[in-house]
Amino acid sequence: MTRVLVVDDDPYLLRALRINLTAHGYQVHTATDAAGGLATAGRQPPDLAIVDLGLPDLDGIAVVEGLRGWSRVPIIVLSARDAEAAKVAALDAGADDYVTKPFGMDELLARVRAALRRAAPTPDAPVISTAAFTVDLAAKRVTGPDGEIRLTPTEWHLLEILARHPDKLVAQRQLLREVWGPQYQTETNYLRVHLANLRRKLEPDPARPRYLITEPGLGYRFVP
Amino acid sequence: MTRVLVVDDDPYLLRALRINLTAHGYQVHTATDAAGGLATAGRQPPDLAIVDLGLPDLDGIAVVEGLRGWSRVPIIVLSARDAEAAKVAALDAGADDYVTKPFGMDELLARVRAALRRAAPTPDAPVISTAAFTVDLAAKRVTGPDGEIRLTPTEWHLLEILARHPDKLVAQRQLLREVWGPQYQTETNYLRVHLANLRRKLEPDPARPRYLITEPGLGYRFVP
DNA sequence: ACCGATCTTGACGCGTTCTTCGCGGCCGTA
DNA sequence: TACGGCCGCGAAGAACGCGTCAAGATCGGT
Secondary structure (H helix, E strand, O other), X not given: OOEEEEEOOOHHHHHHHHHHHHHOOOEEEEEOOHHHHHHHHXXXXXXXXXXXXXXXXXXXXXXXXXXXXXXXXXXXXXXEOOOHHHHHHHHHXXXXXXXXXXXXXXXXXXXXXXXXXXXXXXXXXXXXEOOOOEEEOOOOEEEEOOEEEOXXXXXXXXXXXXXXXXXXXXXXXXXXXXXXXXXXXXXXXXXXXXXXXXXXXXXXXXOOOOOEEEEOOOEEEEOO | OOEEEEEOOOHHHHHHHHHHHHHOOOEEEEEOOHHHXXXXXXXXOOOEEEEEOOOXXXXXXXXXXXXXXXXXXXXXXXXXXOOHHHHHHHHHHOOOEEEEEOOOHHHHHHHHHHHHHHHOOOOOOOXXXXXXXXXXXXXXXXXXXXXXXXXXXXXXXXXXXXXXXXXXXXXXXXXHHHHOOHHHOOOHHHHHHHHHHHHHHHOOOOOOOOXXXXXXXXXXXXXX
């Protein structure tokens, strides 16, 4: 079962979080201060941590730092509206997301799901092979028949997304959003240029692509 | 250098410990409460921890538990004569040794040596070799054809991270975060400078690196 | 307070990479 | 057949990233 650690000093909020998270199938551990939170995390490493920045020892950031020292567990930070500086510090320290109080329970649950989803795709086969080349996602390396193939950052980023969803159609918007950001979602010509460069480096016959397939008007597909 | 973390709320004792330990060649980090201690341990994992059970948040045991969650670092607990129960609890939680206050500094130092000696046999395969040099991760030493190569702390830290992931591409952000901290994630020029220095010390032809490879825009790769 | 080692910071040249644009081809539709 | 949408292609200038050097700034030890 997914284990969630909640560190908060407000007993009412703690109770509300416990009830809601439990109701959604999470196993909840709680602590009311930084020391207790870190100790609990040590005893029972959680799959996700929710940390209030306004702890009695004024040091929710210590929890983030303490966790980040040994764990990549997703951390969601709770903060009051005016604690901007602390929030930024917490994110710098390695927190993954933040929720400003007061917040709706549905929003928090959504962020919990998002954080877990983001963290989930870790343990996978990080090597995808085709007849023409091999993609090693962990080492960020592409090997062709003549040895290593050097990709530019953008090319690698595109290939990585496509390779993580083999045989699946990836929408143009999604590619543009993940590589260039939300405000570039219509610049489809970027995709054309960089896909062409990728094909030139990877495809045996770049003019007639076999692995990086265009689905006109929709997106692209990686077929191993 | 051997790193010792001391968690104690008594400033006099803290000072005495720092002076004595430093004098005996240990690198000392200190904290005055459980949260700070765990956070410090996360930032700079110690080789040994000395923890006073009588902390202001009454929870030295939390430090022991928090450390034991992710580390096998030897832990020596300090306790007042009458705190038998807490002492037992600390040992149950995973502490390695205890010293009853008041104690002689020589005794403590002896126990420190003993604890480190006991922990020493931690032999996995912490040695990575190339044709040009050898990296001993445990001993924190680099040996070249002409004997030992002296590295600065930053250089060693960088090389250590790269050597722990041979053949893997390590992202710039990750290097910056692990060596300098989360708020330096964009200072890529640090990497350029220190990598250049590393190459000057390690590479046969620093202008054409063979072991410390740059992947432009992405990060660096150590190829043994 | 001084000194050496180390780290930070800024500047420069150079090669690479990205962006941007125009052109031509393919295809479905009017 | 004409037309518009979409794609592949090539090329040019701009922007970026890297390596390098050298000058402060910082730190620890004497």
